[in-house]
Amino acid sequence: MIERVGLLVAAFLGWIGEVSVFGGRALREAWRRPLELDEVARQVFEIGWRSIPLIVASGFAIGVVLSLHTRASLERFGAEAMIPAGLAIALVRETGPLTAGLLLSGRVGAGIGAELGAMKVTEQIDALEATAVDSFKFLAVTRILACMIALPLLTTVMDFSGIVGGYVAETAVTGISFWLYFDRAFSHLQFSDFIPATLKTVVFGFIIGTVASYLGFTTERGTEGVGRASTRSVVLASILIIAINVVLVKLIFFFYPD
Amino acid sequence: MPAEDCAVRFEKVTKRFGSQTVLDGVSFEVRQGSAFCLLGRSGTGKSVTLKHIIGLMKPDSGRVRVEGQDVSALSRRDLSRLRTRMGFLFQNAALFDSISVGDNVAFPIRRHAKLAVSDVRDRVRQKLEEVGLEREAGKMPSELSGGMRKRVGLARAMALDPSILLVDEPSAGLDPITAGEIDSLLSQLKSNRGTTLIIVTHNIPSARRLGDELAVLHGGHLIARGPAQELETSDHEVVRGFMRSEGGG
Numbered sequence: 001m002i003e004r005v006g007l008l009v010a011a012f013l014g015w016i017g018e019v020s021v022f023g024g025r026a027l028r029e030a031w032r033r034p035l036e037l038d039e040v041a042r043q044v045f046e047i048g049w050r051s052i053p054l055i056v057a058s059g060f061a062i063g064v065v066l067s068l069h070t071r072a073s074l075e076r077f078g079a080e081a082m083i084p085a086g087l088a089i090a091l092v093r094e095t096g097p098l099t100a101g102l103l104l105s106g107r108v109g110a111g112i113g114a115e116l117g118a119m120k121v122t123e124q125i126d127a128l129e130a131t132a133v134d135s136f137k138f139l140a141v142t143r144i145l146a147c148m149i150a151l152p153l154l155t156t157v158m159d160f161s162g163i164v165g166g167y168v169a170e171t172a173v174t175g176i177s178f179w180l181y182f183d184r185a186f187s188h189l190q191f192s193d194f195i196p197a198t199l200k201t202v203v204f205g206f207i208i209g210t211v212a213s214y215l216g217f218t219t220e221r222g223t224e225g226v227g228r229a230s231t232r233s234v235v236l237a238s239i240l241i242i243a244i245n246v247v248l249v250k251l252i253f254f255f256y257p258d
Numbered sequence: 259m260p261a262e263d264c265a266v267r268f269e270k271v272t273k274r275f276g277s278q279t280v281l282d283g284v285s286f287e288v289r290q291g292s293a294f295c296l297l298g299r300s301g302t303g304k305s306v307t308l309k310h311i312i313g314l315m316k317p318d319s320g321r322v323r324v325e326g327q328d329v330s331a332l333s334r335r336d337l338s339r340l341r342t343r344m345g346f347l348f349q350n351a352a353l354f355d356s357i358s359v360g361d362n363v364a365f366p367i368r369r370h371a372k373l374a375v376s377d378v379r380d381r382v383r384q385k386l387e388e389v390g391l392e393r394e395a396g397k398m399p400s401e402l403s404g405g406m407r408k409r410v411g412l413a414r415a416m417a418l419d420p421s422i423l424l425v426d427e428p429s430a431g432l433d434p435i436t437a438g439e440i441d442s443l444l445s446q447l448k449s450n451r452g453t454t455l456i457i458v459t460h461n462i463p464s465a466r467r468l469g470d471e472l473a474v475l476h477g478g479h480l481i482a483r484g485p486a487q488e489l490e491t492s493d494h495e496v497v498r499g500f501m502r503s504e505g506g507g
Contacts, residue, residue: 115356118355122350122352122355123348123349123350123352124352124353124354124355126309126314126348126352127346127348127352127353127354128354129312129313129314129341130312130314130341130344130345130346130348131341131365131366131369131370131414132337132338132339132341132342132366132369132370133338133369134334134338
């Protein structure tokens with residue numbers, strides 16, 4: 001039993017090593033010409049713009065729920081006026097970035113894993129190489145960069161949608177005005193709350209892009225393999241995001257103790 | 259054969275997948291401007307041979323030289339340059355399924371030929387005309403039949419007017435008329451442009467028509483090589499069996 005667990009852990013660490021080498025290569029290749037900026041822009045549109053409905057709807061719903069829970073807690077202490085600020089800080093510092101990362105590991109990670117997996121099993125990646133195009137650069141590097149660019153932008157959208165959701169829930173209960181709510185929400189929010197928490201999603205984007213591209217590039221066994229690449233992209237990227245988030249939060253507290 | 263006349267040369271190439279040896283010390287050369295047809299049963303390493311020529315696979319031992327250059331020893335940049343002088347029609351066409359037929363053919367042109375937008379459009383139209391699909395430029399690959407996909411794949415492979423064209427089973431799954439059309443297109447490429455053709459096929463009549471030289475892969479070895487008439491009188495039973503068959507793709 002212990003031996004089997006040991007083998008599983010060793011296999012997982014080996015896999016992490018391979019993905020890290022893949023991601024490191026992508027970061028190195030990103031600076032090598034051709035930069036493939038058109039393809040990066042196209043992927044930012046595919047990954048970013050097309051995820052906006054999901055992000056806005058989720059952010060809004062989370063804002064409403066957070067507002068309801070915060071009201072229930074703060075009412076006991078007569079601190080209802082702190083609801084907008086509390087909600088904004090919770091959203092911007094943790095809930096928004098982590099939820100955006102997990103949602104996009106589902107939508108984008110599955111998409112990249114399936115797309116590249118299908119290209120692999122139908123020899124489209126070989127066809128790219130045969131037309132003298134560096135498939136790793138054109139397919140993997142561009143998607144990883146696009147995820148790293150899109151994640152912070154989408155996180156900002158999610159934060160804002162959440163605050164709007166919180167406003168809608170609050171105004172339904174108390175009739176608070178739009179300007180007063182936003183004044184209270186942003187009065188306690190500082191750049192040190194927003195910048196590090198949002199920038200950590202660049203790392204989430206790197207994880208999503210790298211894991212999904214790696215699994216897509218290493219797909220085998222036809223359509224079954226494509227399905228597996230897609231599912232594993234979501235599961236493994238989500239686990240890694242949750243694990244890395246712990247480290248990043250600790251680092252943020254270290255550099256921004258307030 | 260003098261090195262300058264040689265488009266492709268295999269020197270004792272061995273390739274293994276796990277415990278299976280697919281190519282076992284295979285050597286041959288293909289003269290520039292000629293048509294070389296590679297025959298053999300399924301799974302004997304014919305497609306693997308083509309993938310070695312374009313550098314998609316590396317030999318475990320031995321050397322593959324294309325236009326005098328050792329493919330496995332080339333830098334990424336030099337390999338890319340060499341690949342722009344080669345075209346590859348994949349067995350299942352391998353069209354990029356997220357872009358249109360026209361964009362598939364335009365893809366290598368946009369990447370490697372510094373042409374104005376209108377010139378790219380003209381070149382795409384010309385290539386699609388050559389395969390009889392000029393009206394399908396706006397369609398997606400999923401809207402095409404197998405034969406049409408193959409012809410688009412051929413148009414894409416010819417897009418940069420390569421000096422060497424690698425063709426993996428051009429007539430597999432096609433009706434005899436379409437297969438004949440593809441054969442005559444390949445024949446024209448060789449006679450009009452001097453393109454070197456390396457064709458993997460199961461279609462013996464087609465190989466007879468097109469090939470200046472035929473070769474048979476069996477058990478990891480090249481067991482026969484020469485003009486069709488020579489192979490028909492071969493001592494090797496497998497070779498004679500192949501040449502007697504009328505396999506049509």
